[in-house]
Amino acid sequence: xxKLTYVVVGLQGLNLMWRxxxxxxxRLRRFTTAVRRRSEDEGDWLxxxxxxxxxxxxxxxxxxxxxxxxxxxxxxxxxxxxxxxxMHWSKMERWLQQRCEEVHPGYGSEGNLRVLGYQWRVxxxxxxxxxxxxxxxxxxxxxxxxxxxxxxQPHCLAVPYVKSMVSAGLSAISSCNFxxxxxxxxxxxxxxxxxxxxxGSLPLFLASKIQGAIVHVVEIDPLVISASIRAMGFxxxxxxxxxxxxxxxxxxxxxxxxxxxxxxxxxxxETDAEEFITNNTNLYDxxxxxxxxxxxxxxxKLWDPDSPFxxxxxxxxxxxxxxxxxxxxxxxDVRNHDGSTPSEFEQVLPMGKYVSQVCKAYKDVLLGTGSSxxxxxxxxxxxxxxxxWTCNTSLVACRGFGRDNQYINRDLVLNTLISKSLELExxxxxxxxxxxxxxxxLFLVD
Numbered sequence: 001x002x003k004l005t006y007v008v009v010g011l012q013g014l015n016l017m018w019r020x021x022x023x024x025x026x027r028l029r030r031f032t033t034a035v036r037r038r039s040e041d042e043g044d045w046l047x048x049x050x051x052x053x054x055x056x057x058x059x060x061x062x063x064x065x066x067x068x069x070x071x072x073x074x075x076x077x078x079x080x081x082x083x084x085x086x087m088h089w090s091k092m093e094r095w096l097q098q099r100c101e102e103v104h105p106g107y108g109s110e111g112n113l114r115v116l117g118y119q120w121r122v123x124x125x126x127x128x129x130x131x132x133x134x135x136x137x138x139x140x141x142x143x144x145x146x147x148x149x150x151x152x153q154p155h156c157l158a159v160p161y162v163k164s165m166v167s168a169g170l171s172a173i174s175s176c177n178f179x180x181x182x183x184x185x186x187x188x189x190x191x192x193x194x195x196x197x198x199x200g201s202l203p204l205f206l207a208s209k210i211q212g213a214i215v216h217v218v219e220i221d222p223l224v225i226s227a228s229i230r231a232m233g234f235x236x237x238x239x240x241x242x243x244x245x246x247x248x249x250x251x252x253x254x255x256x257x258x259x260x261x262x263x264x265x266x267x268x269x270e271t272d273a274e275e276f277i278t279n280n281t282n283l284y285d286x287x288x289x290x291x292x293x294x295x296x297x298x299x300x301k302l303w304d305p306d307s308p309f310x311x312x313x314x315x316x317x318x319x320x321x322x323x324x325x326x327x328x329x330x331x332x333d334v335r336n337h338d339g340s341t342p343s344e345f346e347q348v349l350p351m352g353k354y355v356s357q358v359c360k361a362y363k364d365v366l367l368g369t370g371s372s373x374x375x376x377x378x379x380x381x382x383x384x385x386x387x388x389w390t391c392n393t394s395l396v397a398c399r400g401f402g403r404d405n406q407y408i409n410r411d412l413v414l415n416t417l418i419s420k421s422l423e424l425e426x427x428x429x430x431x432x433x434x435x436x437x438x439x440x441x442l443f444l445v446d
Contacts, residue, residue: 041431042083042135043158045389050079051120051133051158062121063231069221071294072126076199076231081118081135089115096139096257103256111143113257120158121232123199123224125294131224132198133158136233150233151258152200154208155431161327161392162202165288167421167434168385168394169325173286174420176321176400184427186211193217193284193316195273195302196291197224200234207266209428216284217268218276225270235263242271274301278312285318290327298328298358305361314366321400324366328355328384328393359384359395359445366397383413386441394437395445414442 043051059077067074084092096113116138123132135153140146157163174180182188190213194203197219207215217238219225228234237251237259251263269276273291292298301307317324363382380399387394401416402408421434 039429039431040083041156042081042153043156043163044432045160047081047083047158048389050081051122051135052130059122063227065223067125067221067223067294069223071221071224074221074223074227075124075127076227077122077124078136079120079122081120084118089117092137099257099260103260104253107253107257111141113139113141113149116140116148118153121152121199123227123232125296129292129294129296130159131292132201132228132232134199134201134232149254149258150231152204152233154201154204154262157201157205157432159201160389160437161387161394162205163432164385164387164392164394164437165202165290165325165327166205167424167437168396168417169286169288169323170424171417171420171434171438172325172396172398172401173321173323174424175416176323176398178285178321178400180424181427183212184210188212189214190286191216191282191284193277193282193287195277195287195289197228197268198290199232200228200268202288202290203266203268204234204262207262209430213265215266216282217266218271218273219268220270220272222270225268234268235259235266237263238266238268240267240269274307274309274312277316278308280316282316283318284316285322287313287317287322287324288326289324296329298354303354303358303361305365310361310365317366317399319399321398322366323396323398323400324362326358326362326395326397328358328395329391355393355395362395362397363445367399381408381413382445384441384443384445385438388436388440397445408444410442410444413444414439417442 059079062076062078064073064075066072092115093113100107100113119136119138121134121136122130123134125131135156135158137151137153139149139151157166170180179188183190190210192203192206192210192213192215194206194215194217197203197217200217203215203217207213225239229236229239235251235255235258237246237248237255239247241247251259255263289302291302301309304310313324359382367380367382379402380397381401382395382397384396385394386392401413417438418435421438424430425434
């Protein structure tokens with residue numbers, strides 16, 4: 001049983017962090033008149049020094065404990081955020097007060113909710129691996145300032161590989177005659193599975209942006225789940241029991257204020273991914289896989305073509321448009337084709353040299369062994385896109401892509417994805433460009 005707790009902190013200390021964090025980050029992102037005007041992307045690479053930083057910076061450790069599931073030391077470190085700046089805090093306070101009246105009339109009479117500020121919260125394994133990054137709003141009630149409530153900001157995606165997974169995956173499924181617009185509006189359901197939870201930024205983004213999304217999340221480590229709820233502002237009501245029921249019979253008022261309409265559509269399961277996928281009968285439209293362990297290794301059983309996991313995943317994927325997106329470290333052994341000694345990247349990213357094998361396994365098992373590009377082939381494709389600024393690759397295996405075409409090639413895939421990505425940006429009102437995470441280094445998996 002997980003108990004929901006709130007973090008009690010010193011207001012003076014937190015305010016000092018935010019004052020320091022705003023220094024040097026006053027530049028605003030420029031927009032040209034040739035493109036759609038977007039809201040500012042608070043997770044833009046422009047602010048990477050706030051949430052990426054170094055492992056030896058002066059962040060404040062909020063949580064630290066040792067995992068019993070092989071993830072080593074799990075910690076959450078807080079860093080000051082410069083956005084949104086103080087002039088926008090009153091807007092959020094008005095929204096919170098309005099939600100209080102909607103959810104529980106008269107609740108606001110107990111004292112208005114005030115914004116204390118915003119922080120980046122970084123989940124780390126063994127003090128080195130940045131497992132997840134999320135922006136968190138901290139609020140307090142005027143009559144009880146010693147209690148601080150956390151709310152992860154669902155619209156804000158910082159780490160580029162998460163934006164890549166979202167951009168490539170949603171653009172691919174939109175290319176399969178899947179009615180993404182009706183799903184965004186909540187007129188049609190979209191069943192999504194996220195394998196690997198981290199701080200929860202991906203499932204929270206999907207559930208908040210896609211009104212018809214029903215998101216199941218699988219995480220094997222209870223410490224990671226606890227860290228995401230207690231220290232990173234993930235909604236506690238999403239937590240499920242082994243029997244498949246909500247851990248909490250109903251959300252408390254503050255959770256209803258922050259999450260009503262979203263947390264009811266997220267189900268967070270504490271279990272092994274292989275066990276979950278082999279024992280349930282759900283059919284998923286999309287499956288996201290991002291499951292590295294404390295040693296930064298993608299477990300072999302999650303990509304072994306003979307494993308029960310992949311074989312079961314095949315049966316759980318929608319036959320017409322089912323799409324799987326996998327986060328992988330870049331294939332760094334390609335950098336050493338001249339026979340040079342292993343690079344720094346290979347030493348830090350042990351999974352890199354197996355990426356091509358992972359891609360082939362997912363394509364062969366989920367789509368069936370296909371022919372090379374340009375030859376007659378069956379339905380569905382697998383492709384990879386390089387993630388800008390980081391050593392990551394997004395693998396996408398999509399069953400319905402090219403269903404009506406006998407022949408397919410890279411240019412056709414890229415042009416289709418670009419067209420769909422532009423539609424998605426407008427329909428979802430995204431603060432970032434999907435195109436930026438699709439156009440670079442796209443390759444079809446043979």
